Amino acid sequence: MTDTRLRGFKSRAELEEHLGEISDDAEAIGAAGHVQDDLKDLEREAAWLRKEVSDLRAQLHVVRGVNQPNQEEQASGRHSWRWATAFAIALTLYHFRMRALHRPT
Numbered sequence: 001m002t003d004t005r006l007r008g009f010k011s012r013a014e015l016e017e018h019l020g021e022i023s024d025d026a027e028a029i030g031a032a033g034h035v036q037d038d039l040k041d042l043e044r045e046a047a048w049l050r051k052e053v054s055d056l057r058a059q060l061h062v063v064r065g066v067n068q069p070n071q072e073e074q075a076s077g078r079h080s081w082r083w084a085t086a087f088a089i090a091l092t093l094y095h096f097r098m099r100a101l102h103r104p105t
Helices: 012-067 071-078 080-101
Strands: none
16 A cells, blocks of 8 residues: 555545546646647638738729729819809809899888
């Protein structure tokens, strides 16, 4: 029989339970190598997805460039309704002002 010291434990069963937990932890640490491999796989996949997104953005930029008017055409037509509205308001105010000035008193 082996002389096992039970320092810190109340019984041999408690010691056995503690040793079982330690071996479970050791197995978990051994499984950490698999976690590292999985992490590397995920990093590779994330890099591939970043490249795919970059490629898709480049394609979208090309498609938008073909389908959309150039910057000068956009700038000239972007706020044309504002200019038309401002002109209509100014013309109305001018009309009322002229009418008020030429009204016989």
